[in-house]
Amino acid sequence: MSIVIESEELGVQGVRRAVKRYVEMYPEMTDVIEMYGAIMELQQETLGKVTCDVSLDAKMAEAKLSEGTPLIDPYELDIDAERFRALVFDIARIVDEKSPEGFPHRVEIEKWEGLEPGNVPVTRDLVIAGEELEIGVAWESSEDIKLVSNITWEALAPSYMKCGRMHESLIEQSLWQRGACPVCGTRPLMGVFRKEDGLWLLECALCHTRWNVQRARCPFCDEGEQGSLEYLYVGDDRSHRVQYCSACRSYVKTVDMRDSDLDAVLPLEDIATIRLDKVAAKEGLRPAGSRL
Amino acid sequence: MELTRRDFIKLSGAGLGTAAIAKLGFTMPALAGTEPLRITKAKETNGVCSFCAVGCGTLVSNETGEHGQIVNVEGNPDCAINFGTLCSKGAAISQKTYIDGKPNKERLTKPLYRAPNSSSWKEISWDEAIDKIANRIKETRDANWIAEDDALDAAGNPTGGKVPALRTEAIGALGSAELSNEGSYLYQKFMRSLGVVYIEHHARL
Numbered sequence: 001m002s003i004v005i006e007s008e009e010l011g012v013q014g015v016r017r018a019v020k021r022y023v024e025m026y027p028e029m030t031d032v033i034e035m036y037g038a039i040m041e042l043q044q045e046t047l048g049k050v051t052c053d054v055s056l057d058a059k060m061a062e063a064k065l066s067e068g069t070p071l072i073d074p075y076e077l078d079i080d081a082e083r084f085r086a087l088v089f090d091i092a093r094i095v096d097e098k099s100p101e102g103f104p105h106r107v108e109i110e111k112w113e114g115l116e117p118g119n120v121p122v123t124r125d126l127v128i129a130g131e132e133l134e135i136g137v138a139w140e141s142s143e144d145i146k147l148v149s150n151i152t153w154e155a156l157a158p159s160y161m162k163c164g165r166m167h168e169s170l171i172e173q174s175l176w177q178r179g180a181c182p183v184c185g186t187r188p189l190m191g192v193f194r195k196e197d198g199l200w201l202l203e204c205a206l207c208h209t210r211w212n213v214q215r216a217r218c219p220f221c222d223e224g225e226q227g228s229l230e231y232l233y234v235g236d237d238r239s240h241r242v243q244y245c246s247a248c249r250s251y252v253k254t255v256d257m258r259d260s261d262l263d264a265v266l267p268l269e270d271i272a273t274i275r276l277d278k279v280a281a282k283e284g285l286r287p288a289g290s291r292l
Numbered sequence: 293m294e295l296t297r298r299d300f301i302k303l304s305g306a307g308l309g310t311a312a313i314a315k316l317g318f319t320m321p322a323l324a325g326t327e328p329l330r331i332t333k334a335k336e337t338n339g340v341c342s343f344c345a346v347g348c349g350t351l352v353s354n355e356t357g358e359h360g361q362i363v364n365v366e367g368n369p370d371c372a373i374n375f376g377t378l379c380s381k382g383a384a385i386s387q388k389t390y391i392d393g394k395p396n397k398e399r400l401t402k403p404l405y406r407a408p409n410s411s412s413w414k415e416i417s418w419d420e421a422i423d424k425i426a427n428r429i430k431e432t433r434d435a436n437w438i439a440e441d442d443a444l445d446a447a448g449n450p451t452g453g454k455v456p457a458l459r460t461e462a463i464g465a466l467g468s469a470e471l472s473n474e475g476s477y478l479y480q481k482f483m484r485s486l487g488v489v490y491i492e493h494h495a496r497l
Contacts, residue, residue: 032318039308095308101317147315150308157307189307197376199369205307214370215351216336230335230356238364267307274310279331 009165010265015040018265026272035098036271039091043158046087052163053078061170068178070185071167074128074206077184079159081117087155088115095151105144109151127152128186128206157206160184164207173212179219179250179288183209187289190266190273191243191254198258200243203266220288221248232279240273242280250288251280334363341382345469345493348374348382361393362386429463433486436462459487467493 010018019037023030054072056064064071089110096103109115112135114123126133127149135145164183176182181204188202192210201210202219213219218229228247231254233240239259244251253276255264277287332355339350349371353364365386369376389396403421404413416424437460443453465483467476476493483491 028319032316035316036308091308095316099316099318101315103316143315153307194369197369198366199376215368216338230333232331232333234329234331270310275329277310279329 008263010044012041012044015044018268021262022268022272029272032271033268035094036267038094038098039154040267042087042090043154046083046158047161050080050083050159050162052166054163056167056170058170061167062172062175065172065175065182070181071170071183072163074160074184074186075125077159077163079120079124079156081120084120084155085115088152091151091154105148109148123152124156127156160207164204164209168209171211176211177213177219179213181207181209182211183207188252190270191252192264192266193254193256193258195257195260195263200254202252218245218248220250221245232283234275234279240276242276242285244280244285249285251285252288338368341378341385342470343381343385346373348378350378350382350385362390429486432462433460436460459489461489463488464490465492469494
């Protein structure tokens with residue numbers, strides 16, 4: 001079966017419309033949706049300015065996917081250091097201005113050596129690998145360092161999104177079917193059952209490429225037997241699920257779009273469905289691909 | 293299990309989305325956890341619709357647990373036959389087992405036998421049913437065996453000679469839409485080994 005999935009570009013206006021829609025649906029989460037929406041707007045603006053210097057043809061892509069290798073090595077991608085640095089500052093500003101507790105290290109992060117052009121690859125590698133950043137100032141807690149890592153991740157995203165958009169048409173889905181992104185190898189942010197046919201698509205947490213995995217089989221482990229993949233839902237809301245594997249205990253939240261008129265914007269959906277993360281944690285599950 | 297904000301931030305994603313909620317002081321009504329949550333667990337299993345010869349792939353959801361009931365049936369989007377679609381019969385296939393949440397009493401789970409001239413059915417074992425079928429095939433075949441036919445010339449007139457026939461015309465075979473290609477091959481092979489020549493399939497839409 002040949003399937004090629006191409007993402008629809010949101011653009012700044014698309015982000016604004018999505019934020020408005022999600023705020024209407026989840027008014028109790030207005031503040032956090034609007035803050036993340038502002039970050040998404042920045043990412044969309046940056047997406048039009050960054051470049052991707054990775055060039056692959058269909059044959060090379062097929063060879064990589066067949067041997068289980070993502071199309072790009074996320075640790076080798078060239079990052080525009082100046083643009084990246086500016087985006088980190090902008091995101092830190094948004095977090096500081098739009099969050100109730102603010103971001104107390106906003107000034108300090110502007111002096112952080114990790115954002116100097118020569119250090120950007122190391123910083124990028126640490127963030128993608130989930131390692132703790134080395135920050136040479138007295139931070140309050142490791143949670144603050146984690147927050148810098150989260151901000152840095154969001155600032156890296158446009159470069160990877162650009163590569164994802166350039167290469168997603170090369171992805172022959174039947175050659176992949178794995179739990180990590182076929183473009184950059186990153187774990188999924190969330191999943192969606194496609195409106196047209198219920199195909200299960202996962203969306204990469206970094207480059208936001210969507211790819212197809214089989215419905216009744218765990219994409220995250222080799223168990224792969226019928227019955228290891230289960231799901232749970234809260235109340236009567238069957239359209240928002242936690243898809244989890246009883247063998248490897250990984251989970252990914254998934255939204256069923258078959259009864260919806262509009263496509264889900266998964267980064268916002270991820271925030272709106274945080275209750276499912278809590279339920280999953282209480283069930284002893286861990287997000288797919290997370291390093292705990 | 294009590295879930296602290298610190299635990300949650302460890303569990304949250306690499307980006308800022310859910311991490312922000314836990315770390316930056318946003319009110320978290322969804323995380324307040326004051327009301328008990330009604331959680332339903334289920335799993336999906338691949339299946340094949342048994343109503344016709346198309347063989348559409350299905351995904352059958354049933355609640356987990358020893359007697360988990362079927363809660364949903366849908367077309368399997370990964371199946372290259374139906375790409376996630378099902379006809380109305382296929383979508384209602386769970387009614388073979390359950391109707392309105394209760395076991396379907398009309399569903400046969402054991403062989404039934406109606407004796408000649410009897411007006412009622414009685415349950416019999418699979419061994420007994422298979423023995424009866426085998427005996428009747430043998431009796432019918434033996435009683436109606438055609439060992440040879442008249443030999444014909446090019447114009448279709450008998451030559452007075454004989455040619456081997458080795459068949460029975462008293463038994464007919466009707467295949468099943470639920471058989472795979474391999475199953476159908478074995479079925480027709482078995483029938484031909486018995487000398488059955490009327491071999492058909494009920495693959496009719």
